[in-house]
Amino acid sequence: MKIGFNILIVSLFTFSLLSCNQKIEGGKTVSAADILGSPDYQAISYGGYRAKSRDIQPTMEELKEDLRILEAMNIKVLRTYNVQFMEVPNLLEAISQMKSEDPNFEMYVMMGAWIDCENAWTDLEPNHEAESPANAGEIERVVKLANQYPDILKMIAVGNEAMVRWATSYFVQPKYILKWVNHLQDLKKSGGLPADIWITSSDDFSSWGGGDASYHTEDLVALYKAVDFISMHTYPYHNTHYNPAFWRESDSLADLSEKEKIDAAMIRARDFAKSQYDSVRSYMKSIGVEKSIHIGETGWATVSDGFYGPEGSRATDEYKQALYYQHMREWTNTEGISCFYFEAFDEQWKDAKNPEGSENHFGLINLSGQAKYPLWEMVDEGKFEGLTRGGEKITKTYNGNFDSLMQDVLVPPSKD
Template sequence: MKTKIIKAIVQVLITAFVCFLWFACNSKEKVKQHQKVEMTAADILGNPNYLAISYGGYRENSRDIQPTIEELKDDMKLLYAMGVRIIRTYNVQPQLPHASNVLKAITAIKKEDPNFQMYVMLGAWIDCLYAWTGLEPNHDIESPNNEGEIKRAIALANQYSDIVKIIAVGNEAMVKWATSYYVQPNVILKWVNHLQELKKKGELPKDLWITSSDDFSSWGGGDASYHTEDLVNLIKSVDYVSMHTYAYHNSHYNPEFWKIPDNQQNISDIEKIDNAMLRAKEFAMQQYDSVKNYMKSIGVYKPIHIGETGWATTSSGHYGVNGSRASDEYKQGLYYKHLREWTRKAGISCFYFEAFDEQWKDAQNPNGSENHFGLINLKNEAKYPIWSLFDKGVFKGLTRNGKPITKSFNGDKNELMKTVLVPNTEYNR
């Protein structure tokens, strides 16, 4: 009898021990899964598994017509299917609840699917005094609206700390060609320092990264006039540098790289086009290196990521048939491919501009280039850069505006190539 009792006790102990081990291992796995989901900016930026993109969900020709939460959810699901895990928004102005609604949409999807991951680089728009008023902008004084914009960004970053991983103070807010609204670097520095101080006090998440997203020249990579003490202090204050580079626009404004070299005049048209797009990639890489070299010259070594770069597919102006002839889906496809390959290999996040076409940007000119930077157009067509994703079936069962995603040109590359022109630099700019 004693032997049976002892054996029973041993069996119970063994069973309990096995259960304990299973529970412990399962708990560790759950912790690992939780840790995997709760990513920080430091984990996400430069991570090839966390594809970045710039996002605006506006469908109509005016931002007065805001996309609904359901429409934003559709977009988030499409982006997730494309491999995107972090998006960039631009403002939190009270009359434009787009960013806050994006956060609501992501939260709603996460409740439906706990495994869903989408993070946000939240933009706070910064203006100078009298920007957009009809009065002469005063670039040395900031708009009184900036304080409210920063407060709203802070509130959203705290409310959605599981989603908002970065705050960007301003968008192209320091570059001097933004004549309608640019400010001096000391304004950006003021607000970046303010946010960094809130992190120290525990009034913002300590892992939240703070930056400003601006043209490469604004970060010291261009004209020496930008090399000021305030810029040096700003670079030292941000957690990383978010720089913009646009070979597309420079095909008109700075076209030397776009010209067909003398030794390539006799090659085929397709070779001329392919080589031009390789030069466009090199153009972006050179601007990236110029910022890196300036930062090195001031003794600062911290991450640099690309906050914006992109390529439009239609232009009735500078980049169309009577201009540089940069605009078409084939060239967009090559640029997208080259930039993704380079940045993945280099450990750089690239918030490619942009996910979807938006027609409000040049509402009076439907064929204006600013309306056509998206990878998916307003007819729900995946453009050439992501035809391969369509072919893999990633959009199956997903819709936008109640309609499925199809392929531009019905997937006929021969039809697409009829729209592709050799780069032109022999025109009056």
């Protein structure tokens, strides 16, 4: 079956014209190869939803408001997750308009195509052996947007944590991700997509061979060879609960102050992420796959009433988020690794029935337009001067009082 045949025909006719627009000031063409691994192109995961339901889409002005804030943060690459709603098409149009208004404005996108198994997110039992019939439409929308905005859209990620088995609501067999990756690669060869767009899937480190040997399968190896780069996820934050050996304080640290213990824990969190990255790199080397490896997602929440809060791993607060953000940026910038940090803004739709659920609080900026501790220095430097979010100036959380912030910061549990 040919997917998006009409789109392909239009693409073949218009691609040469569209590609002429892939210029920024000075006549420089920016490609995925230029972006990935360059510290000049800082990346972040973006969702613009502000309400408790995605039925309420962000407006064009709200998207532009966010883009101005992200520009002030020196972010130049956004990762999105699906084109099932109008948020991403409108985001691309907002970027296009802002580029037209200001030739110095620069923003690129790694666009996600959401891929599900059959019966995902329904009352029926998910069938992980078959894919959702909606996947074909998602891919068609991605192709259309990629051809419409070639100067902005530089990478496509087929699926988000769609192959890892703990994603029980929707994961699919790798052969379906491979199918769509190959389809997009074929379109590149035939002129149905810009030739310099890079294709990947964005998934847990284990899906990239870095963990359980059960993921060392023929279909996954074929996928590794088909993608243009590897986009792996690593979450020390979640592992403070699920795999806490690295997190718990050892007896050797007993003489440190509380702050020193926390600082040491966050170094261990960074090293945990590095170990997962290294495990993927080692596995790829062992099977002869030479692809650049980047971090498609990692982050640290600031509120949790569950596994990661005061009654759990005690991982959650703005101080730890700031240390993790700093450590990850420093490491990845030094090593030439792109890091799509998760995420720019808090989004309350993710756990709408539980306001203090951690999934609502991974943002560097909260719903009130307040910059969390990782960004306090930017506020002091005046980076957000004249900018607002929802009509509110960008100010500091805790009224900028560090002592007040630290009252919410807990030392990780001791080892048993």
